[in-house]
Amino acid sequence: MQDTFSSLAYGKLLGKSRNTLKTDVVNMLEGCNLRLEDVKVDYNQAFTPMGMVVQFQSWRAFDNAARVISRKGRLYKLERANRSQWDNLTSYDGKTVLFKESLKLLLQKM
Numbered sequence: 001m002q003d004t005f006s007s008l009a010y011g012k013l014l015g016k017s018r019n020t021l022k023t024d025v026v027n028m029l030e031g032c033n034l035r036l037e038d039v040k041v042d043y044n045q046a047f048t049p050m051g052m053v054v055q056f057q058s059w060r061a062f063d064n065a066a067r068v069i070s071r072k073g074r075l076y077k078l079e080r081a082n083r084s085q086w087d088n089l090t091s092y093d094g095k096t097v098l099f100k101e102s103l104k105l106l107l108q109k110m
Contacts, residue, residue: 009062010081012042013052025052028072032065033057040089053086054078 013025022039038055056062066078 009056009059010083010086011054011062012079012081013054013076015076029065029068032061040091042089053081053089055086
């Protein structure tokens with residue numbers, strides 16, 4: 001039988017604002033040993049962020065993150081997620097472009 005406390009755990013972080021960065025999540029969940037690679041943003045079809053899926057090194061780290069969120073009194077909600085939610089998200093590694101702003105800048109130059 002596999003020890004559930006030693007396998008990877010996944011959670012979906014809800015309640016974040018449109019401007020929340022991966023670094024904000026990593027800093028908020030200090031003590032959970034997260035890296036930027038452990039956080040993926042879930043976008044809808046209009047590229048609006050809907051939440052973040054976080055990969056934890058263990059279920060203990062997931063439980064610790066839930067305690068950190070409740071202790072800091074944030075308006076975030078951490079739900080359990082499964083690996084398929086993590087695998088289905090594309091990681092852009094900071095290579096995304098906000099087309100709306102790029103278009104606005106291009107039109108201003110004309």
